[in-house]
Amino acid sequence: MVLRMSTPVALAVLTEANESGPYAVSRALMRIGVDDAPYSLFHTRMGQPRLRRKRGFAPSGASHPVVSFSDEGSLRMAAVARSEAVAGLGLDILDTRRLDRCRTDSAARRRMERRLCHPDEISDMCAHHDLHPCDVLALRFALKEAVSKALGTGLRLGLGLGAKHGLSPQDIRVVPTARGADIRVVGRAAGRIAYLGASTIETHIEHSGSLLIAVALLLR
Numbered sequence: 001m002v003l004r005m006s007t008p009v010a011l012a013v014l015t016e017a018n019e020s021g022p023y024a025v026s027r028a029l030m031r032i033g034v035d036d037a038p039y040s041l042f043h044t045r046m047g048q049p050r051l052r053r054k055r056g057f058a059p060s061g062a063s064h065p066v067v068s069f070s071d072e073g074s075l076r077m078a079a080v081a082r083s084e085a086v087a088g089l090g091l092d093i094l095d096t097r098r099l100d101r102c103r104t105d106s107a108a109r110r111r112m113e114r115r116l117c118h119p120d121e122i123s124d125m126c127a128h129h130d131l132h133p134c135d136v137l138a139l140r141f142a143l144k145e146a147v148s149k150a151l152g153t154g155l156r157l158g159l160g161l162g163a164k165h166g167l168s169p170q171d172i173r174v175v176p177t178a179r180g181a182d183i184r185v186v187g188r189a190a191g192r193i194a195y196l197g198a199s200t201i202e203t204h205i206e207h208s209g210s211l212l213i214a215v216a217l218l219l220r
């Protein structure tokens with residue numbers, strides 16, 4: 001599947017246990033017309049997957065493709081994009097059934113909102129949307145994760161994987177709109193954007209059954 005964002009973003013699904021990350025990346029790169037042979041996959045010290053040019057391949061002059069992964073249950077997906085304009089890519093899959101408890105237990109929902117959202121986002125939660133607050137919460141969660149991955153840090157949520165380097169979820173503010181979402185970054189997230197030489201964040205949301213697939217592109 002190729003998402004028609006300002007730069008095409010190819011998604012590849014790994015459904016079988018024997019498909020590896022690099023294999024999914026090759027398939028996704030093919031979908032945007034990029035030869036995978038010169039590239040190998042590595043992870044930064046913060047855990048971000050990156051592609052680098054293998055030794056023996058002359059510099060091409062073209063920008064490096066960017067990559068992101070996400071797992072949800074037994075589903076694993078990779079996303080890739082390549083354009084001079086792109087400084088980062090983030091993918092997040094969220095099974096919205098994980099938030100089902102918040103639908104029936106409003107105290108649990110409020111706890112989750114406080115954990116993930118800035119007070120401004122919470123007050124905005126009911127005022128501007130036709131969606132159930134739980135669906136707004138799920139959108140925000142997936143988008144914040146995707147943006148944090150595009151920024152190369154992940155989110156700091158309790159003792160999760162991003163606990164050491166991750167950004168506070170409140171530094172990435174999401175305003176859902178009819179076409180997706182507007183993102184506002186403050187604090188350390190704004191510092192990361194400046195460090196990466198980016199100026200805009202574009203987002204895209206796909207729904208598939210109970211799954212929410214959020215993609216964030218960091219644009220120069």
Ligand SMILES: CC(C)(COP(=O)(O)OP(=O)(O)OC[C@H]1O[C@@H](n2cnc3c(N)ncnc32)[C@H](O)[C@@H]1OP(=O)(O)O)[C@@H](O)C(=O)NCCC(=O)NCCS
Nearest residue numbers: 046047048049069070071149152153154155157160161162
């Ligand atoms: C690690 C983190 C980036 C995402 O974690 P997650 O949503 O649980 O996991 P996902 O399956 O969506 O993503 C995992 C992938 O993120 C990527 N990733 C890890 N660190 C990253 C970073 N700093 N920047 C960009 N991508 C990163 C990796 O590719 C990883 O897969 P791989 O190690 O197999 O390559 C981070 O945001 C985090 O720890 N979040 C907290 C998660 C949590 O606490 N969840 C429970 C909430 S109820």
